[in-house]
Amino acid sequence: MARSVDAAELAAVAPLTAQGSRRWRGLVLPAAAVALWWFTSTLDLVNSALLVSPVQVLDTAWEMISTGRLWRALSASLARELTGFFIGTASGLVLGALLGLWPRFNRMVGPSFNTFKQISLFAWIPLISVWFGLGDVAKVVFLSLAALVPVVVNTAGGIRGTPANLLEVARVYGYTRWQTVTQVVLPSAIPSIFTGVYLALIYSWLATIGAEYLLVSGRGVGNLLIEGSEHFQMDLVIFGMVAIGVVGWLMNASARVLERHIFKGRTI
Amino acid sequence: MTTETLVANELDIRGVGKRYASTQAAGGTLQVLQNIDLHIPSGQFVSIVGASGCGKSTLLRLVLGLDAEYEGQILLDGEPIAGTGRERGIVFQDHRLFPWLTVAQNIAVGLRNAPFTEGQKRELVAEHVALVGLEGFERSYPHQISGGMAQRVAIARGLVNRPRVLLLDEPFGALDALTRSRLQGELQRIWQKEKITMLLVTHDVEEAVFLGDQVVVMQPHPGRIRRTVRVGLPHPRNRSDPAFIRLRDDVLGDFLDPSERGPSEVLPAAPVPAIFPVPGRPLQLAW
Numbered sequence: 421m422a423r424s425v426d427a428a429e430l431a432a433v434a435p436l437t438a439q440g441s442r443r444w445r446g447l448v449l450p451a452a453a454v455a456l457w458w459f460t461s462t463l464d465l466v467n468s469a470l471l472v473s474p475v476q477v478l479d480t481a482w483e484m485i486s487t488g489r490l491w492r493a494l495s496a497s498l499a500r501e502l503t504g505f506f507i508g509t510a511s512g513l514v515l516g517a518l519l520g521l522w523p524r525f526n527r528m529v530g531p532s533f534n535t536f537k538q539i540s541l542f543a544w545i546p547l548i549s550v551w552f553g554l555g556d557v558a559k560v561v562f563l564s565l566a567a568l569v570p571v572v573v574n575t576a577g578g579i580r581g582t583p584a585n586l587l588e589v590a591r592v593y594g595y596t597r598w599q600t601v602t603q604v605v606l607p608s609a610i611p612s613i614f615t616g617v618y619l620a621l622i623y624s625w626l627a628t629i630g631a632e633y634l635l636v637s638g639r640g641v642g643n644l645l646i647e648g649s650e651h652f653q654m655d656l657v658i659f660g661m662v663a664i665g666v667v668g669w670l671m672n673a674s675a676r677v678l679e680r681h682i683f684k685g686r687t688i
Numbered sequence: 689m690t691t692e693t694l695v696a697n698e699l700d701i702r703g704v705g706k707r708y709a710s711t712q713a714a715g716g717t718l719q720v721l722q723n724i725d726l727h728i729p730s731g732q733f734v735s736i737v738g739a740s741g742c743g744k745s746t747l748l749r750l751v752l753g754l755d756a757e758y759e760g761q762i763l764l765d766g767e768p769i770a771g772t773g774r775e776r777g778i779v780f781q782d783h784r785l786f787p788w789l790t791v792a793q794n795i796a797v798g799l800r801n802a803p804f805t806e807g808q809k810r811e812l813v814a815e816h817v818a819l820v821g822l823e824g825f826e827r828s829y830p831h832q833i834s835g836g837m838a839q840r841v842a843i844a845r846g847l848v849n850r851p852r853v854l855l856l857d858e859p860f861g862a863l864d865a866l867t868r869s870r871l872q873g874e875l876q877r878i879w880q881k882e883k884i885t886m887l888l889v890t891h892d893v894e895e896a897v898f899l900g901d902q903v904v905v906m907q908p909h910p911g912r913i914r915r916t917v918r919v920g921l922p923h924p925r926n927r928s929d930p931a932f933i934r935l936r937d938d939v940l941g942d943f944l945d946p947s948e949r950g951p952s953e954v955l956p957a958a959p960v961p962a963i964f965p966v967p968g969r970p971l972q973l974a975w
Contacts, residue, residue, distance in 0.1 A: 588754060589784050592772045593849075594801045603800075607788045 472654045480655040481662075489644075490663065497628050497640040498667070500556060504563020505624040509617055512568045516575025516616070520609070521601065526576075537569045541627065545634050556638060559631040566627035567620035574619070578612025579605055611683065618675045625668055641667075698885045699751070699853055701726040704760035706746055706911075719910035720746050724760070726904060726913070728853075733879055733886045735900030737893055739943065743911025744889045748857050751887065752778050764853065774802060777851035781858040783838040785830040791841050792817060792826040798848040816844040819878060836867035843875070847882065856888040860895065869927075872898055876924055893943065897936045898925055905942050914942060 454474060461473035484490040519526045519533065544565060552558035582605045590600045632642025641664055648656030703723055710718040721743040728734050738744045749755050751762055753772040762769050764776070777798070785794045792813050799809045817826055820840040830838055839859060846854055859875075860868040872895055879886055879899075890896050896903045903917040917939055925932055 585780070585782060585784050586786060589780075589786075589797070591754065592752065592778055593798055594772060594774070596801075599800065604786070607786065610788075 470654060472658065476655045477658050477662075480653075481659050484644075484656075484659060493639055493641050493644050494663065494667070496638065497632065497642065500559050500563060500631070500640065501624050501628040504560045504627070505567045505621055507560065508564035508567025508624065509571050509620050511564070512571025512616065512620065513575055513613070515568070516572040516613075517579065519572065519576040520579025521605070533572065537573070541566055541569075541623075542630065542634070549635055554635045554637040558635050559628070559638075562631045562635070563624045563627050567624040570619035570623060571613075571616040574612045574616025575609065578609030578616075581612065582608045614679060614682065618679070621671050621675060622668065625671060629664055698730040698732075698765060699726075699728040699887065700761070700763040700766075701728075701747075701751070702761040702763070704747070704750060704758055704762060706743065706750065706755075706758045721750075721758070722910040722912045724911075724913060728885055728887060728902075730852075731883050731885055732901045733888070733899055734902045734904060735888045735890060735896035736904045736906060737890055737896040737939065738906030738911070739891060739908060741911075742906040742908040744906050745857055746911065748778075748855050748887070748889050751853075752776055752855055774849050775852045777846035777849070777854045779839070779842050779846045779854070779856045779859040781861045783830070783835075783842040785838055785841055785845075787830050790827045790829055791822060791833070794830070794841055795844045795848050798845040802849045812848050812850075816848045819847070819881070820844045820874070834867075836863055836871060839863060839871060840874070843878070847878070847884075851884065853885045853887060856886060856890075858890055859888070861890070861892070868892075868895070873924070875899065880923060893940045894927070894936050897932065897939055898927065903939055905939060907942075 457471075458474045461471055515529075515533070519530055541562075544562060548558050548562050552561055586604055586608060587600065590604045595603065628640070629642045629645075632638070632640040633646060636643070636646060641660055644660040644663075645657055648654070648660060701724055703725060704721060705719065705723060706721040707717045707719055709716060712718075724747060726734070736744045736747070746755075750758050751769070753769050753776065756771070769776070786797065789797070795813050795816055796809060799812060802809070804812065814826075817823060820843055822837060822840055822844070825833060825837065830841070833841070839862075843859070846856075856875075860871050863871065875886075876899055886899075888896070888899060897917075897919055900919055903919060905914045905917065906912065907914045917935065919935055921929065921932055921935070927933075
């Protein structure tokens, strides 16, 4: 017994350490890019207004952080993002559940929704700007739309994808319709629903920047980018891009942690 | 074995037939089962053995109550069956455990709507975990245990609400040979201990003879009973007992010797697919 555990442990540990020691390889490319960037900017080969040096970006970063401008922009963007995300996700869950659980509703509404979701998200901008203006309401409407579609698609799909043989088990044990939905259909659909919500979080963050860029008014990270490009402040533009990327990465990472926490002990 | 005529038949299958609509079959319908008569006394172990497509799993689905469209009668203790019910348990070939529930929770699925108190349910679950030898794995998830262990959980789930009849649909068909023969022994032990009626469907002749008091041999096109063999050997059985081997080879002969087969089996009169497509209905067949 002890020997077999040792062997299993060895097998489990060996690839893990190897993986850990190889992790730095992912950093090679970004590090090389930064080095090349720094090198070119010091050579003064390129117009310095177009390609600023990494040092200048760091200076700007420090200034943005210390004056609080970054936080003001970021909190404005995140507040919009989360509002749109929650509205879109909540209505997406309801609509997706109705489409998945209620065949008659699906026959009536399903085709319209499938047509609706083919419309590119950014094609809504003109309509939204006319109806809701350029302010926060318009942006939140746009973000809700961005979050809605993946949640509906994955919720309805997950519900319909409940394995027929598990539904049969529920029939064998006399589950009521309510028991079948809450104890078989929903647990089986949860991974898919989670994927939808996760996509909604990412989409609505991408759409936040898009909304701030296309519905120009107010403060936000997207507005920082516009300001930077209008005033030819490439350091501000690059810093804004990095900030957007870091926020996206943080969202992604926290969703993964949450997912691992929820589905620990499950295969899916 | 002579006393079984005195005992009331637990499960009575009388003249049962089953047809599916099929565009490929002659006359637009496919006769999957024809005139099945089977009388299973209380506490007996009956094995149904047949090749794929002989309708044996369909018959089990009818007895289980998943499909109410058939000819003839299925009686349990003299009462016609209606839908699924707690008095009929089932073990499927694929264990069909809920992947999001632990072993103990999966067994408790069988008790969800059973008229027991929470305390009684907990006791029953613990008792059946022990019955299938899974103490210590109560809190494991299905993907953390082997296929053989998962099938043990499925057996415990099938038995936990104390059914009168346990139906077994090729329960060991997906397991490796070693695990299979060990679980066959386990099932025999459980059957002797619980003293309930069991109806096993299998395509494994040795399994059918090893476990059954009666072995019902079925043949396809249409699915019907070819003959019933009584296995008069005492339990637990020994696979190397000459009498056991003789019986096994006798039944095996039904499937191996072409000269003994009817002409319809050597050359089917109509091209019949091995799996019966049912237009307009999702394919949910279990064989």
